[in-house]
Amino acid sequence: MTRTPPAPQPLRVAIIGAGPAGIYAGNILARAVSEAGGTVGIDLFDSLPAPYGLIRYGVAPDHPRIKGIVNSLHEMLGAGTIRFIGNVGYGIDLDLADLRAHYHAVIFATGAIQDAALPIPGIDLPGSYGAADFVSWFDGHPDAPRDWPLDATDIAVIGNGNVALDVARMLAKHPIDLLGTDIPGTVHAGLAGSPVTDVHVFGRRGPAQVKFTPIELRELGDIPDVDVLVYEEDFPRDESSEQLLAASNNQVKVMSRTLNGWLARQPTGASRRLHLHFLHSPVEVYGTGRVEGMRFERTEPTGDGGVRGTGRILDYPLQAVYRAVGYRGSALAQVPFDEAAGVIPNEDGRVLDASGAPLPGLYTTGWIKRGPVGLIGHTKSDALETVTRLLEDIGPATQPERPEEDAILALLDGRGIRFTTWAGWLALDAHERALGAADPSPVLRERVKVVPRDEQVGIARHDSLVST
DSSP: OOOOOOOOOOEEEEEEOOSHHHHHHHHHHHHHHHHTTOOEEEEEEOSSSSSOTHHHHSSOTTOHHHHTHHHHHHHHHHTSSEEEEESOOBTTTBOHHHHHHHOSEEEEOOOOOEEOOOOSTTTTSTTEEEHHHHHHHHTTOTTSOSOOOOOOSEEEEEOSBHHHHHHHHHHHSOGGGGTTSOOOHHHHHHHHTOOOOEEEEEOSSOGGGOBOOHHHHHHHTTOTTEEEEEOGGGSOOSHHHHHHHHTSOHHHHHHHHHHHHHHTSOOOOOSEEEEEEOSEEEEEEEOSSSOOEEEEEEEEEOSSSOEEEEEEEEEEEOSEEEEOSOEEOOOOTTSOOBTTTTBOOEETTEEEOTTSOEEEEEEEOTHHHHOSOSOHHHHHHHHHHHHHHHHHHOSGGGOOSOOOTTHHHHHHHHTTOOOEEHHHHHHHHHHHHHHHHHOOSSSOOSOOOOOOHHHHHHHHHHSSOTTO
16 A cells, blocks of 8 residues: 655744845745745744834834835735744744744844944043934834933034935934824924034045935935035045046936035025035044044045045034944844854855854845845845755755744743734734824824834734734
């Protein structure tokens, strides 16, 4: 008598991090397995009760175009091929042994949420802040402080990327112009009390080497009652600089035209000013007991796209400094980590041990894989590379002990973890939209974001079934 072989078990994969990188990885994996005629169970874990990661908690609330990416991510999670499990901290509620026991493979997509260091004297004085912390505050991150010290009239923002522009714009913008966003009430109240008059953005390189994108730069010129000021001495007109600009891509040329247009524009006498400074290298934050100013060395182009110091020192009286010089990843429990680069060491997404050998069943994608560079398009291609390697590697050596779909939920329940689900997120989403509709503000509000973690979890679990 011939025995029918047992049906192959579905592939089970855990993804840690429910931001764009994790969601794209899950969507690409589900599609690839389905097209190959197989089945896969994908669990998407996040330490936060709500999905979307950096899109919900790392993008300025007045960026509806970027926030619109949520619509695409919502469709992917709503398709039912990826199971969202929120309010579960890796290394706290679950460890690597738990994941290996329940899944064939694990993909780490935890991003980069720590501020990169700016190692200059005085950077730790009171009144000096990291951009990531400020972004978490104005985006209503549940683990961020509810209050922010907005008591400065003159502020420096260090950096020439989009995060620097976000920070500068949020500091300079009048709060009434943020009412149409999902900004939490506590954040709006805090910004409304700010006495700021001047926000200075400083970059070490010249205007042709900025890391802004054209749309974000142009938005500065449209802020009501805020003058954007640039300075002729920051625009080198030597032959090598003109040649570099001529050889630049279209984005740089568009931004150059925008900046040069602002040079020719007269201030309107607005109540707030946003200054863009180039060719300024940070030297020191100074003050007695708190920030009182910042010192820079003037730089000049070297002719090859770089800059060098001139020895000329400039001081700016200030009461607050925000460093926006980049993000870096954080180490994860029981996972190799490259402290210098701030990433998980990997080869094409395969996590590597100290000897450089791949660790079976462990993968990574997104900024924790390659560092905080690139746009959403890079995240998709990055996830495709990781998923391709994962599917190449799956074999008998990666079989889990408890692959049953509900086993991980039973484990969480047994540990008393109040995890949230996709149905719970839909309940929280509807609640926030209802708060927006009921808000008495003079402008239509799509939503008002719920901030406290316990409140988010309570709303999500009240209307969701923990078994889904």
